[in-house]
Amino acid sequence: MSPKAQQTRQRILDAAEQLFAREGFSGVTVRQIMKKAEADVALAYYHFDSKRDLFDAVLLRRAEKLNALRDKALDEVESRHQDDAPSVEEIISAFTTPLLKLLAEDHEKWRHYFALIAQVNSSTEWGGELMTRYFDPLVKRFIAALRRALPDCSDEELYWSYHFLSGALTLSFAETGRIDNLSGGVCQSSDMASVSERMPKFIAAGFEALCAPKS
Amino acid sequence: MSPKAQQTRQRILDAAEQLFAREGFSGVTVRQIMKKAEADVALAYYHFDSKRDLFDAVLLRRAEKLNALRDKALDEVESRHQDDAPSVEEIISAFTTPLLKLLAEDHEKWRHYFALIAQVNSSTEWGGELMTRYFDPLVKRFIAALRRALPDCSDEELYWSYHFLSGALTLSFAETGRIDNLSGGVCQSSDMASVSERMPKFIAAGFEALCAPKS
DNA sequence: AGATTAATTCTACGTTCGTTGAATTACAAG
DNA sequence: CTTGTAATTCAACGAACGTAGAATTAATCT
Structure with a gap:
């Protein structure tokens, strides 16, 4: 070509x-x-080949780069903790900060992609197969890492916690502008630094509350 | 008629x-x-009047009942704690359990509605105005309650936390089946009892981690 | 430069879309 | 039972849809 x-x-x-x-x-x-x-x-x-094929191509195009970045981030966390266990927050950060990095590199390119992913993710329809196909292997690696960080946590708690994370993450990175209106300007969808600073802490606390409630 | x-x-x-x-x-x-x-x-x-008008009517139809139930649930929490402050988890529960109750009453009716809401909520498009119009007043009341439960929390933390809650909530109640595949059957989207049992704890911990990190 | 292939444009096909006005049936009131 | 209105059906409109084949231009190779 x-x-x-x-x-x-x-x-x-x-x-x-x-x-x-x-x-x-x-x-x-x-x-x-x-x-x-x-x-x-x-x-x-x-x-x-078709409109549908074009849609798939749009989704596929950036998935590889995103997955590679997340894989690398998790590699770094794990190599940093070869004897002790990494904290839950570190693992969550390895899951979220690549998104932030890509947005920082080229905001216009990636924000539309993340908005699209959010839409596909909360769709009952064939979006499901696509999400599964593109992201499940990586997600399973993250869950495995979290399982090691939370050894007393049952799989059920782990999967539900990830599900909550997934919802919070996709909505935040979709930049729908909903929070802008709601907060009257105190928070802005596009302020990804704020998201990335708060979400890992927020989500990590959730994980720990569900998975290790003996405190 | x-x-x-x-x-x-x-x-x-x-x-x-x-x-x-x-x-x-x-x-x-x-x-x-x-x-x-x-x-x-x-x-x-x-x-x-039009296809679009029909869509609005679909969204509007159930919004009133849902809002009323949530209002009532929050009333009960507040009347239960007239001197002391309610816990964050209680407030979150008042926000989530009405959804569970409605699903229990008539699963078929409400699950499609919640799936629709999830889709509208993560849409960049005109879904935003609708969500704002139907749900913002109630949401603001919940945030006010949370502000009282977390007096040292800044509005910024409060709104972001709610945003994470919103994402987790809508995705979970959309019952997309994503978690069913991911967990290999360990968790099921339709198992709302599991969601309702875990989400308030998970989210409340997140709120407290962000809003009162002096522990 | 000429020949081959790749990339792009033009035109149009059959279908289905949202929507409407006129015709019809069901129903309520006198 | 008649009459008026509410509810429903029928038939069709122009527009826009996804897609395809033939014609044309641009690029590549010998």
Whole structure:
């Protein structure tokens, strides 16, 4: 594929990502996407098999980089604690800070992606298979790490705790602006530094309360 | 409006609720809705102004009952603690247990509604105004109660904490089935007793960790 | 430079969309 | 039983949908 064509392909993916994040799969038209990408409608079907295939490609494109970063972050935590156990908060941070780092690198690129992920994650529909396929292996590695950090914790508590984490995380990084309105400006969705500073502490406390209530 | 017509109206709302929850606003066709409601297509436009108006009606229908129940639950907590302060966990429970109660009363009716709410809540789009309009007054009352329970807590911590709660709550009650796959059956989305038992403890610990870290 | 292939545009297909107005049936009041 | 209104059905509108094939331009290779 020529570099010019690659560039076009990326433009299509960018446009699709942004629009899908805002309006969902069915809320966006292929024509809208291609208009935003400044390319002909039919080009969508030259570069992708179908609208659905384009959607999958949008989700897949950034998943690998994100997973790699999270894997690396967890590697570092584990190599830092070869004899003693890492704290729950450290593990949660390894799960969340990569998101922050990517947003810092290129906010425009990644915020639409995270908004899209949030939407897919809270969908009852086929989003489920996608989330499972792309993220479950990594999630299981994190849960395994948490299991070692909380040896007295049952799997049930562990999975529920992760589920709560997942909800808090995806909603926060979706930057829906909901908290901006609610707080009257005291908090801002886009202030990821605030999120990243508070969420690990908040979630870690939850984990510990559920998993090790003997205090 | 005749009772027969009321019945039809409710059938339309039921069908719309179920389908919107699964596929989103744009993922569902008016014809699909009316087919499931076993009524003529044009009846949708006799009972509602437009597809969008129908969607709003679906959201609105149950919001009032839910809000009333939550209000009552918080009333009870506050009347129970007229001199001393209620615990954070009690307040969170007053926020979550009404959902559980409604699901217990009529699981089929409410689970689709909660799935729909989850979807709207994590949407960047016009879902925001709706959530704000229907739920913000009540949410503010809960935050005020939490502020009294955590007098040393800044508003910033309070709002962020609520935001994390909101994410965990909506994802859990959406019953997406994500945790079922992830845990290999150890946890089940539909097991609301498990959620309701664990979430208040989990979230309360988070609040306290963020808001009163002097321990 | 000419030939081959890749990338892009043009045009249009059949379908389905949200919505509407006129015709019909069910129902309530006099 | 008649009459008026509420509820429902029928048929159809223009527009926009996802997609595909043929034609055209741009790039690559010998």
